[in-house]
Amino acid sequence: MKYKTLLFDVDDTILDFQDTEDQALKALFEAHGLEMTPERKQSYQTINHDLWQQFEQGKITRDQVINERFGLFFETQGIQVDSPAVELAYREFLNEGHKLLDNSDEILAELAQHFDLYVVTNGVSETQYRRLEDAKLKPYFRDIFVSEDTGYQKPMKEYFDYVFARIPNVKKQETVIIGDSLTSDILGGQLAGIDTIWFNPKKKNSGEIQPTVEIERLQQLLPLLQH
Ligand SMILES: [Mg+2]
16 A cells, blocks of 8 residues: 555545534524524625635734634624624534534544544634544544644645654655645645645536545545555
């Protein structure tokens, strides 16, 4: 087998972040007297996405993203809020969400018998640990690297330097990253000098960032990696 070490993204790779986010936003909107509608959800997601893109480009900090997003959103609804306080409430709701993506638990269980698995995720440490624990996925991983704990984030090379410094006897040519995001997982893997597997269930166009391999279903991983 070519690979020994597998680096896994979490959200929308092994956990269903869409479901987690939907449930949390619905609860949060309702707490402010707003019914969840497709328009409101879209409005929030546009604001949130724009802020995270600025973060990935190093223009703003993670704290700015999470402490400003709800203030900006509720402003579009004509509601003034204490944005950081709303963020805390949202995070409580997010902590509850840990729906598996497909049967990722069975796939990880199988992979963990053959490879060393690690988590590489951008996000809030407490939230990610809790969700992996509640989803019963934590035992499959030898270690978990959340961007908040590293001081960097995917796709920064410094983030991956931090990760590689903490994996015993790791070799880059035996390591591959598996994730759904071209701009954080695949670009990050490329900057780190490792192979990349793009999980692309919706068959999106990859554009300029070309992964080593592309898969549509997690079930493809085992036969692919055992070559
Ligand atoms: Mg992801």
